């Protein structure tokens with residue numbers, strides 16, 4: 001396997017436990033020796049899909065011990081007002097903030113306990129698929145190492161070197177659509193008493209139309225703040241952009257104007273802004289994820305997405321379980337060596353057929369959610385639609401499950417969640433058009449529409 005990040009280390013646990021002999025090559029050093037080297041997203045929102053995969057791998061409890069519950073969105077208005085919008089019906093429907101480094105270390109340790117061998121400081125450089133050899137480089141001294149492999153799994157993230165080699169060999173129709181918005185991360189330290197300085201159990205959002213700021217809690221009392229801005233000025237507006245807000249003075253002025261309640265909470269704002277380059281955001285599309293039985297991609301290497309649904313890792317973890325199960329189905333332990341490659345090809349093809357439409361669905365929902373987070377969460381039409389959504393959910397719990405709940409608290413395929421969400425949105429928009437409240441709604445007619453258009457959900461919560 002190439003890459004011992006989130007997906008790589010989880011898959012190494014799942015496969016090693018099944019008796020596969022797994023060797024993982026990771027570009028970075030061992031995070032337990034010199035700390036975690038990562039340029040991005042210090043914490044992540046873990047939802048049911050990811051938790052389920054951790055449960056299957058036997059590591060859920062260890063991870064959840066350090067997770068911080070986020071029960072809803074805390075909306076910070078321009079006037080400093082605060083409003084908590086719950087994600088679910090109660091605290092059983094929440095998402096969890098986890099520290100990327102702690103999570104990765106917990107998974108690496110479990111992978112090694114399960115029998116996987118992990119080599120750090122090994123960056124995949126080139127692959128000769130016909131000869132079954134790969135070259136790895138130790139970036140500390142540029143020393144190459146050549147290895148032989150029976151099959152390669154690419155869990156090496158959005159910039160996957162294995163994908164580049166597969167594309168070079170066989171095309172694959174690779175395309176990345178970069179968003180014209182990027183992000184920067186900042187930190188809110190703990191208060192003088194070591195506690196959280198703003199509500200701990202929420203995902204904070206400062207929605208400002210075409211841009212926004214969010215903050216997720218960490219268990220040590222800090223928050224990671226992420227600022228999302230357009231890369232370039234938007235004509236006809238005085239909106240900020242990464243091109244117009246460069247210096248510490250400029251970012252101070254932006255926060256004083258648009259995120260005033262956050263400004264006193266971020267003491268290193270100016271310094272961190274000037275030091276960190278903006279992170280790019282994009283959606284990766286590929287026609288295929290595997291090269292017969294010789295290599296397969298998963299996680300960000302196969303389908304990187306924008307982070308606005310908080311599902312990239314969750315989806316990558318679902319991939320790991322799906323790939324392990326496809327291998328169970330198609331590669332029996334007794335398969336003779338001569339037939340193993342064909343069996344692997346069948347397993348990779350089944351994995352791709354199951355996961356590719358679902359990855360495409362969450363990629364598209366993640367793009368849509370950016371508009372919702374930055375622009376719609378404080379909009380009266382949106383709030384009325386949410387109110388109706390809750391009412392319909394109460395009346396028809398097996399049929400009308402809110403979009404966010406289907407993606408976040410359930411494990412129905414993403415493609416099904418997308419299709420049902422589109423139908424539900426039409427129903428909500430139609431029923432609330434021209435209204436300021438739910439008085440006068442024709443509940444009987446709505447019930448008939450719900451029954452006609454939304455079949456019972458096979459997997460309710």
Ligand SMILES: Cc1cc2nc3c(=O)[nH]c(=O)nc-3n(C[C@H](O)[C@H](O)[C@H](O)COP(=O)(O)OP(=O)(O)OC[C@H]3O[C@@H](n4cnc5c(N)ncnc54)[C@H](O)[C@@H]3O)c2cc1C
Nearest residue numbers: 003005006007027045124156157161299300310312313314
């Ligand atoms: C700002 C931001 C916020 C996010 N928030 C969330 C969230 O809240 N919830 C969520 O579910 N997802 C979130 N994501 C998405 C999530 O980070 C990714 O989907 C997830 O990390 C994918 O896991 P992965 O293992 O596929 O890739 P990665 O975690 O990127 O791991 C790839 C690994 O491969 C290694 N590697 C790279 N190249 C090579 C090479 N040539 N040779 C050997 N090793 C190599 C890397 O060092 C790394 O360890 C967010 C992403 C961003 C950018």
